Amino acid sequence: MPTLDLTASSIDITRAICDVPSVSGDETTLADLIDAAVRPLDHLEVFRDGDTIVARTMLGRPQRVVIAGHIDTVPINDNLPTREEHVDGEAVLWGRGTVDMKAGVAVQLKLAAEFTDPRIDITWMWYDHEEVxxxxxxxxxxxxxxxxxxxxxxxxxxxxxxGAVEGGCNGNMRVIVRTHGVRSHSARAWIGENAIHRAAPVLSRLAEYRPREVPVDGLVYREGLNAVRIGGGVAGNVIPDLCEIEVNYRFAPSRSTEDAERHVRDVFAGFEVDVIDVAAGARPGLDASLAQEFVAAVGAEARPKYGWTDVARFSAMGVPAVNYGPGDPHLAHHDQERVPLAQIVDVERGLRAWLSAP
Structure with a gap:
């Protein structure tokens, strides 16, 4: 089995771990490499749970930070192995996982190996199955x-x-809005009642909906309410008796999941609404003293995270959390996924500066 050299540059480590395919459900090979690389390090206490690796210092420092990253990717689409390219005069590493989020993991692995006596205790987490x-x-x-x-x-x-600091994250809810009708032969449509036609007011409400912009602890989160899937009908000559519209609601972290559900039900008052998935958001977490030191040390702009991320898991456990990593999130999951080499170096510099600060 190949080995993972954590003395290499963070760029080379990014390339190495990206070239080990780890689509969700197939992370074991990469998890084995990470385990083998960090387990011999005397300054780290290492645990493994499935394909999740946790390594932590136990120096008795008064404060502890958790630094985490997922090791899985979405499916590969002829975009491995990685290769270096130049785009608009900028050197980039192209390939699946370079943005989401193995470049961030590579930086973490390098620093986990190097920081044998950090000023604060650190728990490093590299985990599986984030994309599913x-x-x-x-x-x-x-x-x-x-x-x-x-x-x-x-x-x-x-x-x-x-390379910016994105505080907290929006919450995420998916609902099914249903309309009902009566089946009949389409040649005698007046006998039935068309459930798809009855969905027109639902679509009108969505088209007219204006999302809120919500200030939360100094950051402004933009909400969104959108139809993402619609289905109905059983045959080409049958008036449909059921139409289902799947709606995705991204809500500011100042709303609880209960508040979010009430809002969605108010928007679709008069229709059947079934919540099928919900995840609470996370407040920015930038009021914590360590967070303020971190933002100052990395010299990055603080802004809101519109999508949902696992920072919400930490927030729910009472741990303020932010997102910080290399790569343009617009290129996550993209077939042209690529990360600027300079951004990998900058994020490493930022984390190193903060962890080294007196």
């Missing part, structure tokens, strides 16, 4: 088996942010 259902997520499993490992005063998730 939440119940498969390595952090979900770890929270059940070892909740003590999440203890910390601050957490950083290495999701791609373009």
């Amino acid at each position: 259902d939440a119940d498969l997520n390595g952090l979900t499993r770890l929270a059940r088996t070892r909740p003590d490992l999440f203890a910390g005063d601050f957490a950083i998730l290495g999701e791609p942010t373009g």
Whole structure:
């Protein structure tokens, strides 16, 4: 089995781990490499749960930070192995996982090996199954088996942010809005009642909806309410008796999941609404002293995270958390996924500066 050299540059480590395919459900090979690389390090106490690796210092420092990143990717689409390119005069590393989020993991691995005597204790987490259902997520499993490992005063998730600090995250809810009718032969449509036609007011409400912009602890989050899927009908000559519209609601972290559900039900008053998935958001977490020191040390702009990330898991456990990593989030999951080499170096510099600060 190949080995992972953590004395290499963070760029070379990014290339090495990206070239090990780890689509969700197939992370074991990469997890084995990470385990083999960090387990011999005397300054780290290492645990493994499935394909999640946790390594932590136990120096008795008064404060602890958790720094985490997922090792899985979405499916490969002829975009491995990685290669270096120049785009608009900028050197980039192209390939699946370079943005989401193995460049961030590479930086973390390098610093985990180097920081043998950090000023604060550090818990490093590299976990599996982030890109699929939440119940498969390595952090979900770890929270059940070892909740003590999440203890910390601050957490950083290495999701791609373009080197900015993105505080907290929006919440995420999916609902099904249903309309009902009566089946009949389409040649005698007046006998039936068309459930798809009855969905027109639902679509009108969505088209007319204006999302809120919500200030939360100094950052402004933009909400969104959108139809993402619609289905109905059983045959080309039958008036449909059921139409289902799947709606995705991204809500500011100042709303609870209960508030979010009430809002959605108010928008679709008069229609059947079934919540099928919900995840609370996370407040920015930038009021914590460690967070303020971190933002100052890395010299990055603080802004809101519109998408949902695992910072919400830490927030729910009382640990303020932010997103900070290399890569443009717009290129996450893209077939032209690529990360600027300079951004990998800058994020490493930022984390190093903060962890080294007196």
